[in-house]
Amino acid sequence: MWYAQNPGRRTRQLAGDAAVLLWTAGWTAAAVVAYRMALLLTRPGPDSGVASSGSPAARLPLVGDDVGAALRSVVGVVDDIDPVTMRAGLVVSAVALFLVPVGLVLARWLPRRLRWVRQAAAARDLAESDDGRELLALRSLLRPLDEVAATATALARTPGLPDATPGSLAEGWRSADPRVIEALADAELERLGLAPGLGPAWLPVAEPAT
Template identity: 55%
Template sequence: MWYAHQPARRTRQIIGDGAALLWTAGWAVTAAVAHRLFTAAAPHPQPRLPLLGPRMNGTLHDVARAGDRLADAAPAGAGPAQLLALVAAGALFAVPVGLLLVLWLPRRLRWVRQAAAARDLAATEDGRELLALRALLRPLDEVGRTADALPDSTPGSLAEGWREGDPATLDALAAAELVRLGLRAA
């Protein structure tokens, strides 16, 4: 189960997934264009950096020579400019897409796991009780809204109904938890 049953939540999930795909594709295109621009640029001679002084200038050239040695270790046919272009394009793609994956993917996968577990729990008697308990453990304002949705019900009566195993209360609480996840109550 990858998407919610509720249309509003499903729409938000589809838009989020589409935005993630567009973000990834956009950075892939940007990296490819940057790679072509880097490889098309002619190599420039190492200029002298007058504002930094001779000591810093020498240090920067040492770093550049170390980079040249790394480039020389590259496969034949790949010059230093091509290697640098490849590394720069790879970083240009990996950093923003990696950030997206770190922020978006765990949250999305957590919802998928929770929805699948809730769907499986809703199919069993014991699972229905667990869903009902989870609904009772929500913040008090959410429990209050659940109680308001049921006739002649208060948060305290919901807890009492859960303790006594009242089927109507258990069904109502389990349904509230499924709805919170964006699923249809069975």
């Protein structure tokens, strides 16, 4: 499972994935364009590229001189470099232009997405058994105290556990109260963006093959 079942969380995940995809595509295009432009600029010959006297760029003023003079001096240096070495340097520069911004984003985004995928898969597996749901309930109680209090407040608004408090939830888990265990397990599933009620009592019955 790569996306949550909760519509709100799934929308946020889709938006985040789309943003990373667009970011990657944008920097890929930028690296390719930069590489091709660099090849044009380093093309040898006095009348080639932007260094030629007929180029519009050659007639632009640059602090009292022409851009063309500056570009021709650069091209003169470039002509002395081995073409293979020059091309390799341009490739490395283009790859670096792609890897630095994309790598920084992926280093932050990818571990979080993979961690959620692992947690969601494990939670779904645990939700298919009574022992697993008891473990999910315990995991919900082991959250930070403010999150446990928020869970108790939310459960207190439901008909099943109108008097829920953090202490009563812990006591219900210790005494294996099925209502408390189911409520806490569902709360943990909802925290991950998964649909609650995935326990054995809610598992669909397989229909016989026709």
